[in-house]
Amino acid sequence: MGLRETKMERTRQLIADKAFELFTAQGFATTTMEQIAAAAEVGPRTLYRYYATKESLLLTFVEQKLDAALDVLRAQPEDVPLPEALYKLVDYVLRTVAESGDRIIAVYELAWRTPSARAQLSDKTSHWRRELATEISRRMGGRSAELAAALASANTMTVIEVSIHNWVSSGGRANMRRLTHRALDLLREGAVPVPTPRARSAT
Amino acid sequence: MGLRETKMERTRQLIADKAFELFTAQGFATTTMEQIAAAAEVGPRTLYRYYATKESLLLTFVEQKLDAALDVLRAQPEDVPLPEALYKLVDYVLRTVAESGDRIIAVYELAWRTPSARAQLSDKTSHWRRELATEISRRMGGRSAELAAALASANTMTVIEVSIHNWVSSGGRANMRRLTHRALDLLREGAVPVPTPRARSAT
Known part of the structure; x- marks a missing residue:
């Protein structure tokens, strides 16, 4: 895996971790993509590049x-x-x-x-x-x-x-x-x- | 089953029979809902009431x-x-x-x-x-x-x-x-x- 792929993989993992923290804390339905982006400290466009939907x-x-x-x-x-x-x-x-x-x-x-x-x-x-x-x-x-x-x-x-x-x-x-x-x-x-x-x- | 239900069931079955004849004869992809309606001798609106999609x-x-x-x-x-x-x-x-x-x-x-x-x-x-x-x-x-x-x-x-x-x-x-x-x-x-x-x- 190259440096770029490693970095992308890490971001992908971080987003998933933060998303699951939110799902567990406040439920899946009430969690928005915006909240997930904020928690992972990425822009919404970055988030959507990794995960098209919740x-x-x-x-x-x-x-x-x-x-x-x-x-x-x-x-x-x-x-x-x-x-x-x-x-x-x-x-x-x-x-x-x-x-x-x-x-x-x-x-x-x-x-x-x-x-x-x-x-x-x-x-x-x-x-x-x-x-x-x-x-x-x-x-x-x-x-x-x-x-x-x-x-x-x-x-x-x-x-x-x-x-x-x-x-x-x-x-x-x-x-x-x-x-x-x-x-x-x-x-x-x-x-x-x-x-x-x-x-x-x-x- | 009442008379109305019996009739509806018969229509539903007829549509399915005709559709499968067309699918087998000319393939699923090339068969249109219009062709199915015509073969079953029902209007397109009737067809869609029974089956929303192919x-x-x-x-x-x-x-x-x-x-x-x-x-x-x-x-x-x-x-x-x-x-x-x-x-x-x-x-x-x-x-x-x-x-x-x-x-x-x-x-x-x-x-x-x-x-x-x-x-x-x-x-x-x-x-x-x-x-x-x-x-x-x-x-x-x-x-x-x-x-x-x-x-x-x-x-x-x-x-x-x-x-x-x-x-x-x-x-x-x-x-x-x-x-x-x-x-x-x-x-x-x-x-x-x-x-x-x-x-x-x-x-």
Whole structure:
């Protein structure tokens, strides 16, 4: 990264930090772009160059964290067993929730109230799920890898979504790590019902 | 349903039928709302009362089929084992694909090209997944039902999505039913990797 990029990245981060401070302190709806610019000590034009809308401040945060989680998986050596490598990704998410709980709650509140933001978030997570599936498939190799990888990716995403959802619903008081481990246990123990035709032999 | 509602429903269906004929014959992008109105023999104002946009014609179709699939599950007697009841839902989707393949391919092509439609579709399927989870949870009952239900719902959705995706990629030539059954088998056989910490005892 060149000096100019480093400086831009720092400004981008500073704006996000200040914005989230304001969202947490006074709510997302009542915070204006002008207040964010003032808090970050940049002009409104600079602010708009980094973030076209208030919503994009929240969505960028989610995107960064999701990308970083994928990078954690990609950085695992090839000889690490896949379930273990996948757990490193989950663990990164758990640590992010522990560190940035306020931001995650802010994102959820936005998604709850704003259909357009919800749709964008939905789209982003679908995209992420496909990228995760690609990396899992690559690591699995073999014949039915693509199908199994898509299912593994969806499971991982669901465990994360369900745990975060329950955690946010508890106002951040539930034990996120315990929730996640319970979900993973259910999957591993085959305690999750799978659609099954009555006469399996007839399929 | 009263007479007026029946008539409106019939018009709505007729418009959708004619629109899909045009989409299939000449492509989605080149079909205009005026052409759809003319083919359905309604005025443009009537058309817009039923469907505000061309996109909504495709999205409404998906929504109707997803809702109908949920209704199939809800209609299963309470004593039907859950995996079997869930399979009835999957089977409904398989029959829909067999009957309305052209429409499904049209929806996919739209989603591929149009981010706003893709986001709406993403949002709809997320919503459907949550509704499916609610029904599964109700049928399961018990302590960890909510978590297991969310995972079962996500698996079911993924099996459907992955099968349809592969089927569309094959230009509608792959055996959709076989793809779906292979995915369900993988889940049932525990062939789908689950994130697992290295030292399970330490969790």
